[in-house]
Amino acid sequence: MSDYARATIADVAERAGVSIATVSRVINKTGQVSAATAARVESVISELNYAPQAAARGLASRRTNTIGLILREITGEFFQPMLRGIEAGTRELGYDLLIHCTHRSPEVQSPANYPLSEHNSDGLLVFTDSLDEAEIIRLYYAQFPLVLLHRSAPPGLHIPCVTCENKSGARRLIDYLIEQRGCRRIAFLSGPDGAEDSYWREMGYRESLAAHGIPFDPRLVTLGGFDQHQGRIAVHQLLSRSVQIDAIFAGDDDTSIGVIDALKEEGLRVPEDIAVVGFDDIPLARYLTPPLTTVRAPIETAAREAVHQLVRLIRTGEADRLTLLPTELIIRRSCGAT
Amino acid sequence: MSDYARATIADVAERAGVSIATVSRVINKTGQVSAATAARVESVISELNYAPQAAARGLASRRTNTIGLILREITGEFFQPMLRGIEAGTRELGYDLLIHCTHRSPEVQSPANYPLSEHNSDGLLVFTDSLDEAEIIRLYYAQFPLVLLHRSAPPGLHIPCVTCENKSGARRLIDYLIEQRGCRRIAFLSGPDGAEDSYWREMGYRESLAAHGIPFDPRLVTLGGFDQHQGRIAVHQLLSRSVQIDAIFAGDDDTSIGVIDALKEEGLRVPEDIAVVGFDDIPLARYLTPPLTTVRAPIETAAREAVHQLVRLIRTGEADRLTLLPTELIIRRSCGAT
DNA sequence: CGTTACACTGTAAGCGTTTACACCACAAAC
DNA sequence: GTTTGTGGTGTAAACGCTTACAGTGTAACG
Structure with missing residues (x-):
């Protein structure tokens, strides 16, 4: 050339x-x-x-001035604010941003087939389950700077994590449904297998039930997958169980979309027959019919904060073990509020 | 460390x-x-x-195996499918992806302050107006592989471009409004200054009007900015001009959101009083109230194709001068269809 | 049995920087 | 008038790879 x-x-x-x-x-x-x-x-x-020339500098200085972002795939409404936050963070701090999708398989494909890691970035931002736990452990022991976004560290490893207050957010959401809207039979749709966000949201859900003396009913829980299509499937499953339901906590907003669609198809009215609530407050949430009650997660802020922690770790070797960002209850009509 | x-x-x-x-x-x-x-x-x-180690390889082989993406900022619904396409393309072809936002100022900030370019990538994907024309020219003459996404090359430069059929898409959209919905007074909201997509959409709009013997009325055209907020402002401007309007072509879908909100606030019904149509078919479009009639632009495919062209350019020195992807009319209720 | 060919492997010269170290001049301090 | 800084600058050794080139050894050929 x-x-x-x-x-x-x-x-x-x-x-x-x-x-x-x-x-x-x-x-x-x-x-x-x-x-x-x-x-x-x-x-x-x-x-x-x-x-x-970046390569020559990198070789000589042993610094790449680049931060790597690892995720499974770029999809879902969640992604946009997150990337905006990460980009803002890297720009503020003078780093370049390298993105790598592991796609379906979080395991490192081939041994020498360099996945984004110590050879081309100064530190790594790992999104949820994009990386195999074994690889995280390896990087940790290789002393490679790592920050986990929306997941926690494998037991015993001191890797900084940044995430949102899933449990307390869910707790307040369910409290609201029970106390203000009189719901008692609330279904919960979990995220994909191993999704930590989902785990904590379920904990908040259970905690709220317990606090109000409502017994936990496993028939009210099924897979939502943080995904529209799975949300539809979940609705059909729930309805076929012929258990009484007066509200559905869809796990996240994306799932809520599918849930609302499916309920309408089944001839049920939202919120008159069944209330629906989500989590995240994606931009689309307020445009759904009816507008979605949800918990606003500071996705962009969390992402930006994660970059800051990572850069601090790179530069000083220190970072906060856990950064938990507050969430906010957003009441809209899908739960019956007027 | x-x-x-x-x-x-x-x-x-x-x-x-x-x-x-x-x-x-x-x-x-x-x-x-x-x-x-x-x-x-x-x-x-x-x-x-x-x-x-990537740096050492790069230095020795004069290849970085990295493709750079330059954009102004990561914002808008447009971005997600685009990035998905770019990521898919780079992964398929074995390249890494480096992202750089020029933010407000497309001019290169400081001389030696390396913006993403020949020193850290093998080729560059330039999104719309993210890069100063002078810089594009410089890179071109430095023989640096470049592909432009959703913009055309400065006159005389043979730089490959990838974009969607804006003009014919808009033409069909307006044809439909006129022929099927009987609209005659159609407003057009342009994109931000210099946005080429907007220019071609306006050409399609004018062509359709001309073909139906409807005179072009400059009072029906104002700035929409490809942005929700500007869309609201545009509505107020149009209404204050007290010209008759029976439809608004909002320029893109993002703008349509603001337009519909603003019309409702003004007490006007969509589509009974004024029909609204957009362009892009972002995921949100079908969830608006009423669901939005629009033109589906293959954003993801275009992005993926751009990467392929760029890699071909890097490897063989050749690429298609212009790749124009077909659009598709999507009829929903916002234009009065049932 | 000497060639020739070819599969395989090693040697060493870069690639374009950063940075430890050495050096020099000149001013301030004794 | 010798010391002792101290700004300002140059020299040269890495950094960890790729790759042109130059070997080996063995098999096939005449």
Whole structure:
């Protein structure tokens, strides 16, 4: 391709009549350089359109100035605010952002087939279950900076985590349904297998039931999968069990969409026959019919915070063990409020 | 940080009793290596958890195996399918993805302050107006592989572009409004200044009007900004002009959301008093009240295709000058259809 | 049995930076 | 007028790979 030779630091040095070390000092603002020399170098740099080559810097300095983000796949409404937060964080702190999707299989595919890790980033942001636990452990013992987003660390490992207050958010949501809307038979749709967010939401749900003296009924719990389609399936399952239901906590907002659609198809009215509530407050939530009662999760803030923690870990070796962001109850019509 | 020394190619070579050249051959599958040797090297690699360091490879091979994506900011519903497509493309082709937001200012901030470009990626995907035209020109003449997404090349430059059929999509949309719904006074909300998508949509709009003998009325055109908030403002502007309107082509779906909200606030019914149509068919479109008539743009496919073109350009020096993807009319209730 | 060919492997020269170290001039301190 | 800094600069050794080139050894050929 471009046989055309790019300017190197040596070209700049020669043209400015200084050594490459001095040019490097000017670029990185490390060490002392006289104002006159610096100005001369700067002008040659822009004259030559010189820009240092990342690979060479990385090799020499053992720093890539890049943060890696690992996720399973880019999908769902959840993703947009998260990425916005991560991008904001990396830009604020002067890092580049490298994205890698592990797709279906969180296990590292081939041994030498470099997945995003220590060889091309200074630290890694790991989203939920995008990475095999074994790989997390390996990276941890290799002392590679890691921050987990919306999941907790394997037992015993001191890896910083950033997530939202799932349990207390769910607790308040269910409290509201019971106390203000008089619900007693509330179904819960869990997230995909191993989703921690779902686990804590279920804990909040159970806690609320217990606090109100309502017995936990396993027939009211089924898989929602944090996914529209699975939400529809869940509704049909629940209805076929012929147990009484007056509300559905769909696990998350995406699932709620499918739930509301499916209920309408079954000829049931939301919220008159069955109230529906979600979790996350995705942008779409307020446009559903009826608008969705949910818990607002500060997805963007959490993502940004995770980057900050990661950079702190990279630079100082320290970071907060756990960052838990507060959630907020958002009441809309899908639960019967007017 | 990790004072712990990572395994290098030399460690692998020593342990396997071969030279580093041989290890390199095994890793890259270049050149001949006996099956026995290869197996031995492979086993040492996984034993040592060795993975080549990207910076060193990049420096030695003059390839980064990374594709850069430049955009202004990660925002809007548009972004999610686009990123999914780009990610799919890069993964299929074995590239990493580096994302850089130029944010407000498309001009390169400081001279030596490396924005994503020739120093850390093999090629660049440029989204709409995320990059200054001067910088595009510079990269072009530096022979750096470039593909433009949803914008066209500066005059005279042979830079491959990938976009959707905005003009014919808009043409069909307006044809439908006029012919099937009997609209004659159709307002058009343009995108932000310089947005090419908007330009072509307006061309389609004007072409349709002309074809039906409806005179173009500049009072029916105002800024929509491809943005919800600006959509609301636009509605108030239009109404204050006290010109007759029976439909609003909001420019894109995001704008439609604001338009519908604003119309409702003004006490107008959609579609009985004023029909509303958008463009893109974002996931949210079908959940609006009423569900939105729009033009489906293959955002994900376009993004994926752009990556393929870029990689072809990187590898062979050739790519299609223009890739135009077909759009599809999606009729829903917001235009009066039942 | 000497060639030739080819499969396999090693040697070493970069790639473009950063950075430890050394050096020099000149000013301030004795 | 010798010391002792201290800004300012240069030299050169890494950093961990890829790859051109130069060997080996063995099999097949004449």
